[in-house]
Amino acid sequence: MSAALRIGMDIGGSKTAAVALDDAGTVVAATELGTVRGDDGVVDTAESAIVALATQTGVAPSGFASVGIGIPGQVDRGLGVVRNAYNIGVARLPLAQRLSARTGLAVSLDNDVTAAAIGAAHLMRLSGTVAYLNLGTGLSAGFVVDGVPLRGAHGVAGEIGHLAVDPRERPCPCGQRGCLETVASGSALRTYWPAGGDHPGRVLLSAIAAGDAEARAAYDALVAGAASCVRLLVLALDPHTVVIGGGLRLLGAPLVDGIRGELDLAAATSPFLTELELSARVQVLPADSSAAAVGAALAGNL
Amino acid sequence: MSAALRIGMDIGGSKTAAVALDDAGTVVAATELGTVRGDDGVVDTAESAIVALATQTGVAPSGFASVGIGIPGQVDRGLGVVRNAYNIGVARLPLAQRLSARTGLAVSLDNDVTAAAIGAAHLMRLSGTVAYLNLGTGLSAGFVVDGVPLRGAHGVAGEIGHLAVDPRERPCPCGQRGCLETVASGSALRTYWPAGGDHPGRVLLSAIAAGDAEARAAYDALVAGAASCVRLLVLALDPHTVVIGGGLRLLGAPLVDGIRGELDLAAATSPFLTELELSARVQVLPADSSAAAVGAALAGNL
Incomplete structure (x- = not known):
């Protein structure tokens, strides 16, 4: 070798x-x-x-x-x-x-x-500006522009999970209230749907199928929050692609379809949003990708 | 020559x-x-x-x-x-x-x-990542990373004025409600403080000094909204510097001090925000700078 x-x-x-x-x-x-x-x-x-x-x-x-x-x-x-x-x-x-x-x-x-973000852009062969939305235990984003990661001044670029914009104003461990992470993350699912246990993403869709109203509400909040994140990423950075990654990507097509549906619903009232073609920019990282490991191998030179 | x-x-x-x-x-x-x-x-x-x-x-x-x-x-x-x-x-x-x-x-x-944004980074000799917050008739931002502008996929990077996050949910010409531009912009000042006339920024501070309560309320909303924009820009992109520009920069030191005060107030409840040193990143574009003209001259090669 x-x-x-x-x-x-x-x-x-x-x-x-x-x-x-x-x-x-x-x-x-x-x-x-x-x-x-x-x-x-x-x-x-x-x-x-x-x-x-x-x-x-x-x-x-x-x-x-x-x-x-x-x-x-x-x-x-x-x-x-x-x-x-x-x-x-x-x-x-x-x-x-x-x-x-x-x-x-x-x-x-x-x-x-x-x-x-680096790994997803590489594995999915994405060019231009790529925003990677990590729906994991926490919520954050990473950016790659023409192959080069945007790391920011102090390594906090992409910390959009702590933007306090949710009118429910739930408390966040960061000290603020209403952070996006209190809505669209694995930790939010655990907190607001305790019946889901430690890995609520794995049982969420089956619980909804079985008629669990709390699971449904937690899921709807997740989808709406993730759609807000996509809008935010597009209006801030205008990426060619927004990749949905993180542990909650195991929710797969229903999650991505839900996010696209929310984006289209919001765009229906706004010619401005319609022209941005938000939902067409959303893709999901394939479930079996080791994007972070692959990206880490590549990152040393970037 | x-x-x-x-x-x-x-x-x-x-x-x-x-x-x-x-x-x-x-x-x-x-x-x-x-x-x-x-x-x-x-x-x-x-x-x-x-x-x-x-x-x-x-x-x-x-x-x-x-x-x-x-x-x-x-x-x-x-x-x-x-x-x-x-x-x-x-x-x-x-x-x-x-x-x-x-x-x-x-x-x-x-x-x-x-x-x-290009011109401001050049004139103010700013390196690293620079976010330029344009408080003009409208509200938007521009970005320069290590001297190179971020233009995005469809030329809409920085359109943060149309992020719908304000709980007052005022209608916006874009079709959404609660856009940041409905709070922190010259057009918001004109709409919600009509006594200020066509160029409310020029008479706002004197009206406040004379005890005009509506002018005060419009100003407070402007300052709070601009501070929200700074938080958003820092959490999204982690810029070294956020430059306040646009026509409303003629409000000068009181505007910048007000924005810094809002940022410090929010940080007081959040160790996370405190560590980001938000207010230290804020600078104002000097009043007599032709930043956009200078940047346009430089932009062809960038």
Whole structure:
């Protein structure tokens, strides 16, 4: 195998997905393992993923070209430090340096949603401006313009989940009220449809089919909130494509059809919105894509 | 004089400002004239501005390197066509072609707010990501990232004035209700403080000083709405700087201080917002800057 294989990794709250990409950007190996929380646990998890990919590809663990990591929290790319990644038990971790010291590999970090935006644009062969809307436990977005990610001044570009615009004004852990994340996210589903358990997205559609009115209300709020996000992304940045990603994309076609329906309904009263062709810009990331891992592998050079 | 002088022009509803820039991007001549409405009027106005700059600089009218024009409405840069620029009486005008045929010069068009964003970043020597918030008759934004404008897929990037997020739900000419433009714009001031006449921004502060309660209410709504726009721009794009521009910038320091005060008030309840240092990112475009004309001169190459 070529020594030019690049590793990309998506370290999430429960799982870590990792891939190896060849020069052409094709996934030649992939693995997934449980994320061990805490500073040492995260470094161990990342190292285990590299070893697994080495075994799969026949490349020595020290023989990869680079390692890119997409991770939640605030990422300082220059320092290779991640902060406030509470769902993996990390307050401040110089992950790039620690993993590099263990493996001898060049390691770079990126925000996981920015990495997913890069990966989605690559996997879905999208050009121009791409907005990636991450409907996961939280709500945020990532942007790629002509192949280049927009990261912003302080790494908070795309944090639209904390725009306080919902008239219900539900409290948000960020301290504000009415944030979009209190409406359109997995955590909103958990809070306002507690019967759905820890992974409400997996049982939401069947509960609605069984006539659960609370599930229906939670779903309708999710769809309306996600449509608001698409309008916001289009009016702010005018992307060619808005990709729906994140864990809730497993809701699949009904979610995307619902979002498109909301967008068309709003456009029906507004020639301005009609001309923007909002619903035609919406696509969903295929369910089996490791967009963040793929994007993380590519992100080091972008 | 050098033959490399570039002309930039900002064709507005009442006035057209034009400048000539040297190779270093310095303004070496400037003129301003009334805009004549309609297709022929706009072409005549642009030609007159070129002739005036030729007289000032001693360059023959055909001797300039290029002409860049910032103009309201929807701009197709590739075709050099502007559409739906109602405040200058234009439905569809191939302005680049017509002006080029008359003058022999290379002419390019850009959205006026995008041109202003480019010009503001240049004149204020701002690097990184710059968001330009145009508080004019309407409300919109323009973006420059590392010197390159973000124009979007269909030239509507920055149309945040038509995000429907205001709970008062006032009707907007776009067909929606509660658009940000119904709160934070010159047209909102005219509508909700009719005593202010056609140019309410010019008399607003003196009316407030004289105890006019309606003027006060309109001003407070303007400041709160502009602060919402800054939050939105920062959470969406994470710009290093948000420049307040447009006609209402003549409100000057009180407007900027008011916006900063609103931002700090909201941040006081939210550690998340506090960390974003919103108010520190806000600057105002100097009152005498021809940002859109300067940016239009530069925009052809960007």
